[in-house]
Amino acid sequence: MRTGLSPIVSVEDVSVFFGSARAVDGVSLDVLPGEVLALVGESGSGKTTLIRAIQGLQSVSGGSIHHREKAEESKDLRSDSGVQMIFQDPTGALNPRQTVYDIVAEGLRIRREGTDEEKRVSDALARAGLRPPERFFPMYPHQISGGQRQRVVIAGAMVMNPVLLLADEPVASLDASIRGEILMLMRQLVDDTGLSILAVTHDLGLAWNIADRVAVMYLGRIVEIGTTEEILENPQHPYTRALLSVVPETRRMEQQILQGEIPDSKRIPAGCRFHPRCPLFRSGDLDETIAARCTTEDPHLTLGAGWHAACWAVDPQTK
Amino acid sequence: MTSIAMQRRRATAGRVWKQFRGSRQGMIGLTVLLIFVAMALAAPLIVDIRELNPVFARAAGNPQWAPPSEFGPLGTDHLRRSVWAQFVWGSRVSLFVGLAATVLTIFIGSVVGIVSGFVGGRLDAVMMRVTEWFLVIPFLPLAIVLASVLGRNVWNIIFVIGVTSWPSTARLVRAQVLTVKQRLFVDRSRSLGAGGFHLVGRHILPNVSGLILANATLAVPISILTETTLAFLGLGDPSSASWGKTLEEAFVNGAIVRNAWWYFLPAGLGILAVVLAFTLIGRTLEEIADPRLGQGR
Amino acid sequence: MMEADNNDRPMMGAEFILSVRDLNVTYQTTRGPVPAVRGVSFDLAAGDSLGLAGESGCGKSTIAAALLRLLPPGTTTTGEVTIDGKDLFSLSPGGLRAVRWTKEAIVFQGALHALNPVQTVGRQVCEPMLVHETESSQKAATEKGRNLFERVGLTADKLDYYPHQLSGGQRQRVLIAMALACDPDVLIADEPTTALDLMVQAQVLALIEELRRESALTLIFITHDLSVLAYVCERLAIMYAGRIVEEGRSSEVFDNPVHPYTRALAAAFPRIGDRSSRLAPSGLGGDPPTPGALPVGCPFHPRCPLAEDRCRDAEPGLRPAGPGRAAACVLV
Numbered sequence: 001m002r003t004g005l006s007p008i009v010s011v012e013d014v015s016v017f018f019g020s021a022r023a024v025d026g027v028s029l030d031v032l033p034g035e036v037l038a039l040v041g042e043s044g045s046g047k048t049t050l051i052r053a054i055q056g057l058q059s060v061s062g063g064s065i066h067h068r069e070k071a072e073e074s075k076d077l078r079s080d081s082g083v084q085m086i087f088q089d090p091t092g093a094l095n096p097r098q099t100v101y102d103i104v105a106e107g108l109r110i111r112r113e114g115t116d117e118e119k120r121v122s123d124a125l126a127r128a129g130l131r132p133p134e135r136f137f138p139m140y141p142h143q144i145s146g147g148q149r150q151r152v153v154i155a156g157a158m159v160m161n162p163v164l165l166l167a168d169e170p171v172a173s174l175d176a177s178i179r180g181e182i183l184m185l186m187r188q189l190v191d192d193t194g195l196s197i198l199a200v201t202h203d204l205g206l207a208w209n210i211a212d213r214v215a216v217m218y219l220g221r222i223v224e225i226g227t228t229e230e231i232l233e234n235p236q237h238p239y240t241r242a243l244l245s246v247v248p249e250t251r252r253m254e255q256q257i258l259q260g261e262i263p264d265s266k267r268i269p270a271g272c273r274f275h276p277r278c279p280l281f282r283s284g285d286l287d288e289t290i291a292a293r294c295t296t297e298d299p300h301l302t303l304g305a306g307w308h309a310a311c312w313a314v315d316p317q318t319k
Numbered sequence: 320m321t322s323i324a325m326q327r328r329r330a331t332a333g334r335v336w337k338q339f340r341g342s343r344q345g346m347i348g349l350t351v352l353l354i355f356v357a358m359a360l361a362a363p364l365i366v367d368i369r370e371l372n373p374v375f376a377r378a379a380g381n382p383q384w385a386p387p388s389e390f391g392p393l394g395t396d397h398l399r400r401s402v403w404a405q406f407v408w409g410s411r412v413s414l415f416v417g418l419a420a421t422v423l424t425i426f427i428g429s430v431v432g433i434v435s436g437f438v439g440g441r442l443d444a445v446m447m448r449v450t451e452w453f454l455v456i457p458f459l460p461l462a463i464v465l466a467s468v469l470g471r472n473v474w475n476i477i478f479v480i481g482v483t484s485w486p487s488t489a490r491l492v493r494a495q496v497l498t499v500k501q502r503l504f505v506d507r508s509r510s511l512g513a514g515g516f517h518l519v520g521r522h523i524l525p526n527v528s529g530l531i532l533a534n535a536t537l538a539v540p541i542s543i544l545t546e547t548t549l550a551f552l553g554l555g556d557p558s559s560a561s562w563g564k565t566l567e568e569a570f571v572n573g574a575i576v577r578n579a580w581w582y583f584l585p586a587g588l589g590i591l592a593v594v595l596a597f598t599l600i601g602r603t604l605e606e607i608a609d610p611r612l613g614q615g616r
Numbered sequence: 617m618m619e620a621d622n623n624d625r626p627m628m629g630a631e632f633i634l635s636v637r638d639l640n641v642t643y644q645t646t647r648g649p650v651p652a653v654r655g656v657s658f659d660l661a662a663g664d665s666l667g668l669a670g671e672s673g674c675g676k677s678t679i680a681a682a683l684l685r686l687l688p689p690g691t692t693t694t695g696e697v698t699i700d701g702k703d704l705f706s707l708s709p710g711g712l713r714a715v716r717w718t719k720e721a722i723v724f725q726g727a728l729h730a731l732n733p734v735q736t737v738g739r740q741v742c743e744p745m746l747v748h749e750t751e752s753s754q755k756a757a758t759e760k761g762r763n764l765f766e767r768v769g770l771t772a773d774k775l776d777y778y779p780h781q782l783s784g785g786q787r788q789r790v791l792i793a794m795a796l797a798c799d800p801d802v803l804i805a806d807e808p809t810t811a812l813d814l815m816v817q818a819q820v821l822a823l824i825e826e827l828r829r830e831s832a833l834t835l836i837f838i839t840h841d842l843s844v845l846a847y848v849c850e851r852l853a854i855m856y857a858g859r860i861v862e863e864g865r866s867s868e869v870f871d872n873p874v875h876p877y878t879r880a881l882a883a884a885f886p887r888i889g890d891r892s893s894r895l896a897p898s899g900l901g902g903d904p905p906t907p908g909a910l911p912v913g914c915p916f917h918p919r920c921p922l923a924e925d926r927c928r929d930a931e932p933g934l935r936p937a938g939p940g941r942a943a944a945c946v947l948v
Contacts, residue, residue: 042813209893209897210897246817261815
């Protein structure tokens with residue numbers, strides 16, 4: 001763990017409400033320099049809303065997002081080229097009427113960092129594995145393959161020399177054989193340039209492949225966080241345990257298929273938000289005092305380094 | 320990188336032209352249109368403009384109501400003027416008014432459509448209500464009122480056509496802007512820090528320009544027909560002889576009763592040919608801009 | 617590849633509920649013919665389950681469409697598909713309609729688009745029963761629909777819902793209920809869980825497994841996610857460029873792949889807890905070939921880490937690679 005380093009981004013008790021729907025409901029999270037942090041959750045967990053808020057594309061209803069090297073709190077990180085984004089669907093993320101060169105140079109032009117534009121574009125493309133870069137300059141998105149398109153998206157982000165890349169399901173729409181190549185590139189960028197990646201995904205294999213730490217989200221809240229090994233090899237929170245047990249790649253655990261689906265974020269259950277579906281709670285094996293807390297008190301994750309879970313039953317530090 | 324931009328633009332133009340050339344209807348339209356444009360541009364070389372002047376015609380000793388067999392190539396009218404001269408010079412006015420009014424229509428329509436679609440919210444609601452208001456006003460009465468209030472000259476006619484026919488363009492452009500706006504690349508650009516002008520200029524406009532161009536070619540025939548209608552109703556510019564004006568004079572002076580087909584037929588066929596040519600070109604461009612349209616046929 | 621196939625299993629067409637022999641499908645496009653499926657053969661007995669895996673463009677979904685004769689007009693199809701002893705390609709339109717639904721049914725991906733948004737799901741489930749006359753009356757059909765919904769884990773009141781009122785997982789369950797409406801022998805599932813979340817995917821997979829055990833349903837499961845197939849299907853066929861390049865028992869193919877392509881595909885889905893893949897994602901260079909322009913020789917050779925000179929010369933057919941297994945690679 002890279003404790004002692006000041007975080008690149010600190011998310012403090014951030015909430016995003018859409019009317020009565022609490023999409024993100026009090027999330028705190030630090031992204032440390034040079035780490036890949038995987039934010040894992042199912043759809044409806046609020047993970048995409050959270051990274052849109054970090055990117056400044058979504059205004060927050062409460063809490064704050066602090067960015068390193070920036071004293072005052074910023075609600076609009078858009079003005080900050082240090083945070084860049086890569087997307088799930090590279091085909092949609094590229095304007096079909098622009099050439100690869102124009103796409104990669106776009107960030108520089110918006111920021112009017114026009115000096116040695118061609119060299120920076122060329123470097124970014126090469127860094128993203130598109131070599132020789134000049135060959136790709138005049139090409140249009142439809143003339144290159146899906147994997148190459150995702151590399152162009154990555155080059156368009158890397159050209160800004162970001163300290164943090166936000167990746168929204170970066171390989172979910174790519175073919176299996178290409179997926180590994182893109183993940184390799186992402187890990188390599190972190191190891192070579194020391195940037196950080198916050199990757200939102202439902203793919204636990206991705207976390208195992210590239211992440212240093214994993215945070216698990218359920219219904220607008222982070223319920224467990226720790227190193228990849230801690231979370232994926234020895235999960236403690238009952239939700240994480242259930243999630244891992246149904247990953248087809250892990251056949252060592254007994255399957256715990258949860259009934260139903262994530263509840264509507266307009267109707268978040270009282271007490272622990274997971275308790276109506278929680279196998280531990282439903283088993284009836286819980287200590288009575290703990291079970292009583294599950295239905296009445298909302299467990300909060302302890303902040304700070306190391307492993308934590310928001311569960312009355314498994315983490316004594318839960319508040 | 321301007322050379323790459325130039326190269327790219329040339330490549331796009333080349334691709335569009337290649338596709339266009341492959342379309343028979345497009346090429347027919349283009350050929351017909353080019354003939355008429357050439358005629359309009361070369362009018363002074365083809366016929367002396369004084370032929371349109373009744374005094375000159377009388378002095379030249381032209382016969383009255385002469386069929387083409389007596390006075391070539393298209394006969395004369397009640398004022399002894401050459402119908403051929405009216406046809407050639409009339410193409411000039413009709414094409415000019417048609418094109419100028421279309422430019423105005425498309426300009427207003429595109430600006431309203433893009434602003435409304437891109438900005439959205441309350442502004443969109445207000446602008447769309449105004450657009451709908453213009454759309455439901457019976458077009459011809461409004462044009463007649465405007466034309467008679469503003470006075471009968473070419474520029475007023477252009478203005479009248481322009482301000483009455485933009486709403487459909489605006490709605491079309493707005494719909495397209497709304498779909499483009501939701502594409503991920505707009506989000507990507509926004510996350511790079513792009514502002515509204517950048518987004519519209521770099522992402523929205525390039526992706527709706529094909530539609531706007533196709534819509535423009537389809538708006539020209541409507542403008543020409545509108546001009547003809549207004550002129551036929553006697554609201555045209557009395558000093559410039561458009562095809563519509565020819566039709567009106569032929570009608571008023573009893574060409575139909577006299578069976579003087581040579582008087583009204585050339586102007587009528589000219590309008591038909593030009594309108595058809597623009598429609599064919601517009602259809603073809605529309606298919607190129609939106610490949611899905613072509614498949615259905 | 618047919619020869620290798622036949623050596624492996626004796627030809628006894630009558631035993632099999634579904635038998636595919638040397639299936640070739642060629643799409644006709646403006647740019648010329650595009651071969652999507654090239655010489656695919658397999659046999660399925662009642663209760664068998666076969667997983668078809670491969671990347672986009674490998675022809676796996678085309679096979680599904682061919683098995684239901686749902687290919688666009690103008691597509692050239694050769695080979696033989698026998699379903700319950702009937703030759704699929706020589707069926708009359710009426711016979712074909714009876715085969716669709718009553719003999720074989722399909723569950724599509726994208727549960728939202730496969731349902732009519734302006735009809736209740738109950739009506740959409742019951743309609744095929746009346747059309748195919750497997751149920752005599754509206755009342756009987758509704759009763760059957762109620763049972764079906766319970767079988768797929770939906771409460772009967774959901775019959776009156778419109779598609780948009782259901783969640784993605786519930787819609788997928790409706791599609792499965794629709795497919796089961798006429799008691800088919802063969803169920804073709806084309807990426808049925810691709811758009812679903814992990815937990816919902818697990819629910820749907822468990823449902824399919826349960827249905828299969830209950831009623832000896834024959835299953836063809838199509839997906840790009842090898843790990844799902846290894847879990848659901850007994851047999852696995854890996855496709856590349858329109859051909860089956862490896863087949864065998866699914867656990868063997870997944871755990872111990874022979875073909876270099878299968879190896880790359882299996883490694884793309886890391887085993888969590890497996891130290892060798894920790895912080896070491898595994899990929900494959902290059903891109904899948906375009907069906908219209910396949911490389912000469914083995915179509916995989918440009919991306920193959922083990923390619924030799926002879927791979928450029930001829931396309932290898934399926935050859936035996938252990939008991940019940942075959943692979944199309946010269947190194948086998």
